[in-house]
Amino acid sequence: MQVYRVPFSTNVERVALAAGHKGVAIDWVDVADDDRSPLEAVSGQRLVPVLVADGEIVPDSPVILDWLEARFPDPALLPCDSARRAEVRIFCDWFNRVWKRAANAINDDGPTDALAAEMRTAVELFEGLLTGRDYLFGEFGLADVTAFPFLKYAVFGTQPGDTDTFHRVLVDFMPLADDSPLRGWVQRVDAHPRS
Ligand SMILES: N[C@@H](CCC(=O)N[C@@H](CS)C(=O)NCC(=O)O)C(=O)O
Numbered sequence: 001m002q003v004y005r006v007p008f009s010t011n012v013e014r015v016a017l018a019a020g021h022k023g024v025a026i027d028w029v030d031v032a033d034d035d036r037s038p039l040e041a042v043s044g045q046r047l048v049p050v051l052v053a054d055g056e057i058v059p060d061s062p063v064i065l066d067w068l069e070a071r072f073p074d075p076a077l078l079p080c081d082s083a084r085r086a087e088v089r090i091f092c093d094w095f096n097r098v099w100k101r102a103a104n105a106i107n108d109d110g111p112t113d114a115l116a117a118e119m120r121t122a123v124e125l126f127e128g129l130l131t132g133r134d135y136l137f138g139e140f141g142l143a144d145v146t147a148f149p150f151l152k153y154a155v156f157g158t159q160p161g162d163t164d165t166f167h168r169v170l171v172d173f174m175p176l177a178d179d180s181p182l183r184g185w186v187q188r189v190d191a192h193p194r195s
Pocket residue numbers: 008009010011012046047048049059060061062
């Protein structure tokens with residue numbers, strides 16, 4: 001199984017964490033951020049991650065996570081109880097379609113008071129989910145894998161060499177209180193294996 005990646009990619013780290021949890025090895029294909037032609041050649045588009053396995057070409061991290069869960073169900077990333085599984089899926093969909101939109105809009109068009117407030121309110125929601133439990137929905141799973149690569153910036157800041165302005169937005173617009181439960185959660189998820 002191959003997965004195409006570029007350095008510092010949030011969406012790629014989702015796949016690394018999911019595969020690490022399942023003990024699935026990945027043959028990483030490193031693509032230069034400024035020359036994505038190998039990626040375009042294999043997938044017809046320029047975004048990472050892209051998974052290539054069994055003759056299938058799978059772009060888009062949420063789709064890749066589902067692909068991994070379907071083919072390597074044990075250990076699971078989703079709860080087996082239907083209601084709890086639906087809750088996790090709703091969170092991931094909200095994260096990808098609503099939470100990410102505000103952060104991307106700040107990066108693309110600059111901040112507004114409304115977008116900054118949206119990001120602060122979201123931090124309160126994450127903190128609420130972590131009240132009295134170690135992971136967003138209790139056990140480590142898809143919600144943590146989906147959110148961690150983005151929320152970690154609030155705790156770790158950017159790494160040396162990371163010039164992605166989107167990552168800077170994540171640092172600047174998610175100020176955390178010293179006692180925020182996100183701090184412990186970021187450390188806990190960071191300790192999980194990555195493929
Ligand atoms: N919905 C896609 C988004 C992928 C995406 O935006 N990847 C970023 C790296 S984290 C990228 O390749 N950006 C390059 C660009 O926007 O030109 C996913 O979740 O995989």
